[in-house]
Amino acid sequence: MEYMFASPDCNAVEGLVIGINGTFPGPTIRAKAGDRVVVTVINKLHTEGVVIHWHGIQMRGTPWADGTASISQCAINPGETFVYNFTVDRPGTYFYHGHYGMQRSAGLYGSLIVDVKDGEKEPFNYEQDFNFLLSDWWHRSVHEQAVLLSGKPFHWIGEPQTLLINGTGQYDCTWKTELTDNTSLNHCETSKDGERFCKPLILHVKPNKVYRLRIASTTALASLNLAIEGHKMEVVEADGSYVEPFTVDNLDIHSGESYSVLLRTMGLPSNDYWISIGVIGRDPSNTFLGQAILTYFRPTHKPVQIPTTKPPQTPDWKDHNRSLEFAKKIVAKKNYNSPKPPKISDRRIILLNTQNYIDGFTKWAINNISLTLPPTPYLGAIKYGLNDAFDSKNKPPENYDPNYNISNPPLTDATFGNAVYDFEFNTTIDVILQNANVLNKINTSEIHPWHLHGHDFWVLGYGEGKFRDEDEENFNLENPPLKNTVVLFPNGWTALRFVADNPGVWAFHCHIEPHLHLGMGVIFAEGVDRIDENEIPKEALACGLTATLNLQTAARLNSGAHDFTPNHYLLYAIGFLLYLSFS
């Protein structure tokens, strides 16, 4: 991991991106289900720590490899090496990205594709797959962005300048000329890296075939809609699970989500076709569209043409109902052993999403608490009973004030906190995400894609306004989809269920990078006592209070004792005296 200069969208001024092995985005990792993936991360940043989160991988048995700074591990220090070693148990379309500060926004991401095991088949066939890793790009450095957001007064970073497909976008471009061949494209203002960065993705397809498009979004902010001119798409996978296929003209994808769609090519294509990606859910402002070209193989080597047609228009960004209807179409695939949720849950927590002031700073808060991550990772702090490492005395609230008016800006300040939701192992948890009005603007509620680490969850339902107990009657327990990221729509609620059966400490947070940076997340701990401490790599906890464990604690760790009593002191003292008398 190291900073490098780049202009992914051909803006005249290069900025810094975090590259991996000298490339941006990072290399695509392709594995087969059941594979053990071993990734050695070498931090070559000069003063910044780094971690890599493997988005969508459940890390069963390896919670220390989840790659969340302050949660599952210490940030890897400059000059240090850390080895991620984990199993990819399920096929699907995944990705990886930084999970420290705003390093994802700095370009620290790449694709992770897991194919089915040898000899196994997917429930659909296709000629070839194409990879679309979507992101958004600002010309201002993330270092400056982080300071703007953290300032008093708060300065919003604004909407992105461009949308990137596989790390390439086109800022302020005029499509001028034809594509002279398959590898070069004259367009836009050329820049020194123009050749490398600004050429749009060109998909070469044959007539009358089926192609799989793997589409994943690691945007910092933007919710997106993708459309292919003249073609429909059949959605077959969402967040690594097969879904009951459905056909759409265009596809919504929010930050943290992934989809596979099947594209059936025409028999008699008339032209080449635009693929365009635009912003939904927020006013796109001046953000430039992401664009790719679908081109049919030709019998003669005729150059690829810039389509003369108009690219598909992105639906109205404000039309949340359209997005909701899309979201509701996603259900578990029929007759496919799709796991079903337990019929009842053991515990329900309701999480109110609000934007708040705290001492004049603008923050996001959940049940009025804005998450501030502690320097010692929770995984180590909980495992080793380091009660001072975070607020271990309090439990975060399970609900919010029933009199809270979600249609108005909040009336009071939030507070900072870092307490943890503790789940008894194997219990079934319902989480209701409840949206509300933002600060300072009447009739405004923002969209938030929430992502859960360590789990898929069943999406049981969406609703408008405040969630009421009786809404549970309408939960979809028949064929809810399994996802790891789900949208909380403006002014509404989203219900999800999961089983706390994965020992570890897991973040659950809005996947919008600035929102998380401003506190929009919670921490779930489950079955931490079941984690074999000897399997936690020491390097994962080589910081903070876990790094300064004293002799007694170290001894306790080695002895395997789970509770430490004064007897231990006595016995180690005896050992020490014996040592003195023998030596």
Add this chain to the structure above:
Amino acid sequence: MEYMFASPDCNAVEGLVIGINGTFPGPTIRAKAGDRVVVTVINKLHTEGVVIHWHGIQMRGTPWADGTASISQCAINPGETFVYNFTVDRPGTYFYHGHYGMQRSAGLYGSLIVDVKDGEKEPFNYEQDFNFLLSDWWHRSVHEQAVLLSGKPFHWIGEPQTLLINGTGQYDCTWKTELTDNTSLNHCETSKDGERFCKPLILHVKPNKVYRLRIASTTALASLNLAIEGHKMEVVEADGSYVEPFTVDNLDIHSGESYSVLLRTMGLPSNDYWISIGVIGRDPSNTFLGQAILTYFRPTHKPVQIPTTKPPQTPDWKDHNRSLEFAKKIVAKKNYNSPKPPKISDRRIILLNTQNYIDGFTKWAINNISLTLPPTPYLGAIKYGLNDAFDSKNKPPENYDPNYNISNPPLTDATFGNAVYDFEFNTTIDVILQNANVLNKINTSEIHPWHLHGHDFWVLGYGEGKFRDEDEENFNLENPPLKNTVVLFPNGWTALRFVADNPGVWAFHCHIEPHLHLGMGVIFAEGVDRIDENEIPKEALACGLTATLNLQTAARLNSGAHDFTPNHYLLYAIGFLLYLSFS
């Protein structure tokens, strides 16, 4: 410590500086000799570690408080707090600054002034003292600077845009109007922070008085020359030691140095006067001068005028002989118990300074080795015998190839290294710094101010060309000055001597920030076995291999044993078995 937006020189575009308690530069710390100084550092950067080095303070008894990342301590992680607790044993003009990556260049510095103990007197009198903390400023962020320097091919960051006095400079300014009162100044292009940042320092003095100017340079690159129009200066202190007073028209000061000068004010001032600071030693290119105004108190409240005269001209930057003559004037104060050097040294190390390629990267090297700091701090690694933490098998070379031609660019690549010079406790060490020609340019040798941590050293002499054994005959053993920073002039050598009587691990390096960043330093270890391990704050070593010390090592630390034998395992095993049988 946190990033904030600032434009110290009123450039139209604000950049990031590292502020302390919301100010840039950091607050001046003022103490009395013998004081215990306790500074709590809270790292509020988002993803970057931080340390603070207390430049010129010898840290006797507290080597872990020297504030050098990878050497005396781990970088303090974001969200963490570290307490520096050390004694300032000698009065003098000092400063503090970041010592991790290029954070000093990012503005992480402030003044540290140590007054004499109550009841004690300095060997001179003065009405009042003024503080000049000098630095240089680039408009490009240090994050970008670091990437430019580390790239292949190498990109030089260029000379600074401006010179700052106490954090204020004037970029591309036209002095337009008068100073309407003592607190406001209309000049330059105004910017939103113009009021705050761009007003030059104004020194209000009375006629016929003596003032002390405390001048320290924490520039990233520039060597400076300071002159006060119409006034001479008497140099009385250098790097915290009194010197035999001498009078100059202008003062050279290199990065890492500090001076006190006495300014005798006129009886009948004709006007207000310029104080100007310019670049020497390197071609200043387009760097704007640093400027301040000396103004005499007036009987009526007449506004301060921009002097209509021309500011003093900085001497020719190429005139190294003039600078050398200045340097040679600095000798220990007569009849003042100035410590004298031992007559002979126990060991001599010659350090060749070269610019080299390594695998196509441009680096600086010492005896052909470019220093790459390891992630585990040397202090802990050596104390606890963690031999894998750095190259503990090799010793760095004590000399260079006698056939090396210092007048030509180097012919071969250098190598990376991080081995340590080990000094037997209380031995007397001579170091000869030997300059040489840079890469790619004939007849070019750069200036390097070298700074030693944990010590003052006696400057025994300077010479041209290659140092020869017989040059030792001309060493000044009578009244050599004590300094912590000394200049190595182009094409020459500089000889210094110190006694390795301060247990600790100490950096000795070129104080030019990009040069250190590119490997221009060495590590000295002395008497590490004499450090009381119980006094090293655990937090200082809470990273890398010191953070993953295992049970055995921890036990060994606690037992106070210095060598670990298999018996320990046996005895702790007995303790553990007793524990099992009792519990």
